[in-house]
Amino acid sequence: MGEALKAPTRASRFKLPSLKEIQRPTRWDLITAAVLLVGIVLMGANFAVVHRKPADQPFPNGLTSLFIFTQLAVSLVGLMLLGKTAKEGTWWGNIAAILAMLVGMGGVLLAAALWAAV
Numbered sequence: 097m098g099e100a101l102k103a104p105t106r107a108s109r110f111k112l113p114s115l116k117e118i119q120r121p122t123r124w125d126l127i128t129a130a131v132l133l134v135g136i137v138l139m140g141a142n143f144a145v146v147h148r149k150p151a152d153q154p155f156p157n158g159l160t161s162l163f164i165f166t167q168l169a170v171s172l173v174g175l176m177l178l179g180k181t182a183k184e185g186t187w188w189g190n191i192a193a194i195l196a197m198l199v200g201m202g203g204v205l206l207a208a209a210l211w212a213a214v
Contacts, residue, residue, distance in 0.1 A: 125189035128177045132192050135170040135199035138163065139206060146210050155211045163207035171200025 121129075142163050149155065174196030181189025 119186060119188070121188045122184060122186055124177065124180050124184060125186050125192065128174070128181055128189045128192040128196060131170060131173050131177060132196040132199060135167065135174070135196055135203055138166055138170065139199065139203045142203065142207055142210065157211075160207055160211040164204050167200050167203030167207060169200075170203065171197050174200055 145159060146155065174193050178190065178193035178197065181193055
């Protein structure tokens with residue numbers, strides 16, 4: 097009987113890929129991961145500013161604008177990097193770019209909500 101007609105065995109169906117088969121992150125994947133990290137650090141800084149501010153004082157408008165525009169920049173850079181990493185076909189960069197976009201958009205909403213609520 098030929099190879100194509102043989103039924104797959106249970107062991108061959110559920111074989112995990114070896115580490116050599118997994119795609120290594122490229123330079124653009126690492127840049128995208130750095131942008132994601134910047135977005136997460138900015139969100140943490142936003143929370144830190146809110147917790148250190150005295151309760152009776154309003155949130156500074158200039159600081160709110162800074163957080164909103166930097167998080168918007170993180171989101172847009174994540175979108176541009178998604179185009180670059182999708183072109184290269186690396187899923188590491190695609191996942192990091194999508195997360196960077198979401199963190200950037202979430203950071204914009206967080207900064208606006210904290211400015212309105214506090």
